[in-house]
Amino acid sequence: MTKVIKGGTIVTADRSWKADVLIEGETIRAIGENLSGDEVIDASEAYVIPGGIDPHTHLEMPFMGTRAAETFTSGTFAAAAGGTTMLVDFVLPGPDGSLLNAIEDWNGRALPQISVDLGYHMAITGWSEQIHAEMPEVVKRGVNTFKHFMAYKGALMVEDDEMFASFQRCAELGALPLVHAENGDLVAALQEKYMAAGTTGPEGHAYSRPPEVEGEAANRAIMIADAAGVPLYIVHVSCEQAHEAIRRARQKGMRVYGEPLIQHLVLDEREYFHADWEHAARRVMSPPFRDRGHQDSLWAGLAAGSLQVVATDHAAFTTEQKRMGLKGFPSIPNGTGGLEDRLAVLWSKGVESGRLTPEEFVAVTSTNIAKILNVYPRKGAIVEGADADLVVWDPKLSKTITAATQKSIIDYNVFEGIEVSAQPRYTLSRGDVVWAHGQNSQPQPGRGRFIPRPAFPSAHKALSAWKSLNSPRRIERDPQNIPSGV
Numbered sequence: 001m002t003k004v005i006k007g008g009t010i011v012t013a014d015r016s017w018k019a020d021v022l023i024e025g026e027t028i029r030a031i032g033e034n035l036s037g038d039e040v041i042d043a044s045e046a047y048v049i050p051g052g053i054d055p056h057t058h059l060e061m062p063f064m065g066t067r068a069a070e071t072f073t074s075g076t077f078a079a080a081a082g083g084t085t086m087l088v089d090f091v092l093p094g095p096d097g098s099l100l101n102a103i104e105d106w107n108g109r110a111l112p113q114i115s116v117d118l119g120y121h122m123a124i125t126g127w128s129e130q131i132h133a134e135m136p137e138v139v140k141r142g143v144n145t146f147k148h149f150m151a152y153k154g155a156l157m158v159e160d161d162e163m164f165a166s167f168q169r170c171a172e173l174g175a176l177p178l179v180h181a182e183n184g185d186l187v188a189a190l191q192e193k194y195m196a197a198g199t200t201g202p203e204g205h206a207y208s209r210p211p212e213v214e215g216e217a218a219n220r221a222i223m224i225a226d227a228a229g230v231p232l233y234i235v236h237v238s239c240e241q242a243h244e245a246i247r248r249a250r251q252k253g254m255r256v257y258g259e260p261l262i263q264h265l266v267l268d269e270r271e272y273f274h275a276d277w278e279h280a281a282r283r284v285m286s287p288p289f290r291d292r293g294h295q296d297s298l299w300a301g302l303a304a305g306s307l308q309v310v311a312t313d314h315a316a317f318t319t320e321q322k323r324m325g326l327k328g329f330p331s332i333p334n335g336t337g338g339l340e341d342r343l344a345v346l347w348s349k350g351v352e353s354g355r356l357t358p359e360e361f362v363a364v365t366s367t368n369i370a371k372i373l374n375v376y377p378r379k380g381a382i383v384e385g386a387d388a389d390l391v392v393w394d395p396k397l398s399k400t401i402t403a404a405t406q407k408s409i410i411d412y413n414v415f416e417g418i419e420v421s422a423q424p425r426y427t428l429s430r431g432d433v434v435w436a437h438g439q440n441s442q443p444q445p446g447r448g449r450f451i452p453r454p455a456f457p458s459a460h461k462a463l464s465a466w467k468s469l470n471s472p473r474r475i476e477r478d479p480q481n482i483p484s485g486v
């Protein structure tokens with residue numbers, strides 16, 4: 001059984017051209033003119049792009065005394081509706097501290113539910129012999145990324161020595177450390193200060209997490225990664241201070257990557273000062289939304305290449321769950337949604353406005369992260385032999401974003417009312433149509449697959465070679481040149 005996507009303009013990270021795409025089973029078989037197949041998918045007056053990869057989701061995450069309400073079923077269907085064909089979810093170890101048991105837990109819940117493909121990042125929330133011993137097996141199972149929370153003191157936060165130990169282990173294993181860069185000690189102190197002063201509403205969330213706490217942590221993580229000799233990926237970069245640290249590191253040849261979120265690119269801190277408590281609380285996430293100057297910095301970073309990926313950090317809690325923080329902002333579950341809207345909002349606010357080219361749009365929504373996570377060109381590419389994860393992207397299919405019609409099961413949408421000019425006409429995951437606009441598509445639980453990612457991406461290999469050439473050497477001294485008497 002073959003399918004041919006006909007009449008579209010293919011857009012990849014490096015060029016755009018008119019061609020058809022022939023799919024056989026799950027794979028792209030040919031790219032060229034006048035191709036034919038058993039079934040035709042119409043791409044006339046549309047673009048054909050690689051399926052989006054969202055490398056930052058927290059579906060069903062247990063967090064802050066509750067569990068994120070977006071399920072793997074609803075989340076992956078929302079992803080398909082928005083043109084995302086792979087997501088990478090964060091696995092959190094449970095009370096027994098075992099990384100391997102945590103993977104089993106995630107497999108048991110996620111795999112029967114997913115409509116599109118899935119990868120995992122593993123969270124390192126402390127340091128022990130057991131974690132050290134289990135990390136190689138985690139990597140063997142296709143999880144080549146380890147996330148470190150520098151915030152959430154008393155819960156997920158790791159100390160510098162723990163982070164250094166884990167980064168060194170990542171260097172040995174060919175894995176990539178990720179960090180949530182916010183100084184958790186400062187956040188805790190500022191939360192206490194604002195609560196004591198009577199600032200208990202969601203605006204206190206923004207006050208207690210200023211850009212300085214993010215900039216400090218980003219700089220610290222970069223230096224720790226450099227000392228450990230490992231590349232570093234900084235999730236949800238929201239401000240100029242963190243971006244500046246990344247730019248500076250990259251300028252020095254360090255392998256550091258930065259990921260802004262679509263929310264930080266388009267929503268600003270005024271959301272936290274909204275008169276309606278629920279409106280403001282629904283937008284509480286960490287880091288918080290920033291002002292226009294920070295947004296401009298993030299957009300510039302995407303165009304300049306100092307920031308490489310746009311993600312969502314989809315951690316969606318219902319309004320009812322947000323009400324856990326009515327008495328004080330520190331108890332509002334942190335997280336927002338975006339999985340369904342990432343591509344459409346980025347296209348409308350980025351490409352339509354001239355901030356990004358269509359090719360840059362593809363780079364930051366799929367290709368760059370596929371390379372960073374070592375799953376390219378199976379994912380993030382339109383080449384023969386790649387998985388047929390493809391989106392027929394219709395630049396004339398406009399809509400107004402609203403919770404009333406979304407596939408996400410959350411009762412609101414932080415992008416409510418935003419007009420988008422483009423959407424998927426079709427989304428294909430490994431050759432299957434998982435979303436067809438206006439055709440009553442349904443979730444297909446269990447058809448998605450776990451995608452293992454091998455260790456030692458090429459940037460890691462290069463850095464290892466460089467570090468071993470320049471590593472400290474022991475100096476053999478003539479005993480006569482060593483003073484005696486100590």
Ligand SMILES: NC(=O)NCCC(=O)O
Nearest residue numbers: 180285286313315334335
């Ligand atoms: N970002 C956020 O507020 N919630 C999800 C957990 C995290 O990534 O920090």
Ligand SMILES: [Zn+2]
Nearest residue numbers: 180235236286
């Ligand atoms: Zn985070």
